[in-house]
Amino acid sequence: MPSYKLIYFNLEGRGEILRYLFSYSNIDFEDRRVEFADWPALKPTIPYGQLPVVEIDGVIYNQSLAIGRYLAKKAGLTGKSDLDEIRVDALIDTIDDFFSKFPWMDTEKAKKEFMEKSSPQLLAYLEKTLGNNPWFVGDSATWADFFWDTCADSFESYVPGFAKDYPKLLALKERVKAIPTIAAWIKKRPKKSQ
Numbered sequence: 001m002p003s004y005k006l007i008y009f010n011l012e013g014r015g016e017i018l019r020y021l022f023s024y025s026n027i028d029f030e031d032r033r034v035e036f037a038d039w040p041a042l043k044p045t046i047p048y049g050q051l052p053v054v055e056i057d058g059v060i061y062n063q064s065l066a067i068g069r070y071l072a073k074k075a076g077l078t079g080k081s082d083l084d085e086i087r088v089d090a091l092i093d094t095i096d097d098f099f100s101k102f103p104w105m106d107t108e109k110a111k112k113e114f115m116e117k118s119s120p121q122l123l124a125y126l127e128k129t130l131g132n133n134p135w136f137v138g139d140s141a142t143w144a145d146f147f148w149d150t151c152a153d154s155f156e157s158y159v160p161g162f163a164k165d166y167p168k169l170l171a172l173k174e175r176v177k178a179i180p181t182i183a184a185w186i187k188k189r190p191k192k193s194q
C-alpha cells in the first residue's frame with residue numbers, strides 16, 4: 001500500500017472530499033493541516049502554489065478533483081458504466097463551478113447575496129437529477145454524493161439554511177454521513193473546520 005499524505009489548510013473546504021475518500025476506503029493517510037501563518041513559506045514548494053495536494057510515496061500530486069477521481073476509481077465510486085461516469089463527472093464539475101464562484105473572501109452580505117441569486121439554479125438541477133432516488137447516479141453511492149455533502153457543509157457554514165427548501169438534497173447529505181466509514185471519520189475529525 002503506498003503512503004499517502006494530504007496537505008491542506010485546517011479547513012474542510014476542498015480537502016474534505018479527499019478525507020472522505022481516504023476514509024471510505026479505509027486507507028491510512030497523514031492529514032497534514034497547514035496554518036495560514038506558515039503558508040507563504042510553503043507555497044513556493046507546492047506545484048502551482050495551491051492546496052490541497054497529496055503526496056503519494058513522496059511524490060506530490062495537485063488538483064483536488066484529479067486526486068479525488070484517482071481515489072474514487074480505486075473505491076468503485078466513479079459510476080458503474082461509461083455513461084454513469086459522465087453523469088458523475090458532470091455533477092462534480094457543476095458543483096465545482098459553483099464552489100469556485102462562491103465569494104469565499106468577501107463579506108457575509110456578499111456571500112448571502114450570491115447564494116440567494118445563484119444557488120436556485122444549482123439546487124434545482126441537483127434536486128431534479130436526484131429525483132426520488134437515494135443517490136445521484138445509479139443504485140449506489142458515488143463520489144458525486146460525497147462531493148455534494150462536503151461542499152454543502154462549506155456553504156452552510158457561511159450561509160446557514162441555504163438548502164433548506166430542498167429536503168431531498170438534505171436527506172442525501174444525511175445518507176452520505178450515515179455510511180459507517182464516513183460516520184467514523186466525521187466522529188474523529190478535528191472540530192474546528194469549515
Ligand SMILES: N[C@@H](CCC(=O)N[C@@H](CS)C(=O)NCC(=O)O)C(=O)O
Nearest residue numbers: 013014049050051052062063064065
Ligand atoms: N482547482 C484547485 C483549486 C485549489 C485552490 O483554489 N486552493 C486554495 C484553497 S481552497 C488555495 O490554495 N489558496 C491559497 C493560495 O492560492 O495561495 C483544486 O481543486 O485543487
